Amino acid sequence: CAKKAKTPKDSNNDLAACRMLLSELEAHQDAWPFLSPVRHKSVPGYRKVIKKPMDFSTIKEKLTNNLYLNLETFIIDVNLVFDNCQKFNEDDSEIGRAGHRMRRFFDKRWTELL
Numbered sequence: 001c002a003k004k005a006k007t008p009k010d011s012n013n014d015l016a017a018c019r020m021l022l023s024e025l026e027a028h029q030d031a032w033p034f035l036s037p038v039r040h041k042s043v044p045g046y047r048k049v050i051k052k053p054m055d056f057s058t059i060k061e062k063l064t065n066n067l068y069l070n071l072e073t074f075i076i077d078v079n080l081v082f083d084n085c086q087k088f089n090e091d092d093s094e095i096g097r098a099g100h101r102m103r104r105f106f107d108k109r110w111t112e113l114l
């Protein structure tokens with residue numbers, strides 16, 4: 001089927017949805033490991049293992065600077081937060097469990113937007 005043309009209105013709706021989703025992620029009780037960049041000095045090995053660090057404050061900065069083309073590119077960065085978490089942390093750890101809970105919450109919320 002023909003792809004629907006993206007209007008400026010669509011882009012504004014995407015932007016509003018991204019801001020809404022991000023504020024819900026930041027307010028979640030399990031968001032604490034993901035709110036700001038992992039300081040590699042306090043987490044040995046992190047910089048070596050995680051090639052593309054990402055966190056909610058960086059996503060907010062990118063949103064503010066209009067660096068997301070659409071909802072998809074925003075979702076890619078949010079998933080990067082959770083993929084990095086799974087790569088570095090045991091599933092059975094405080095941070096690992098928080099990451100799984102946050103991913104489950106995010107997947108539920110953005111699919112409710114469709």
Ligand SMILES: Cc1ncccc1N[C@@H](C)c1ccc2c(c1)OCCCO2
Binds near residue numbers: 032034037043089095
């Ligand atoms: C998402 C993530 N993955 C792997 C490691 C850390 C993090 N998050 C950072 C913000 C963090 C969380 C807990 C921490 C920590 C730093 O400082 C070292 C001392 C223990 O407490």
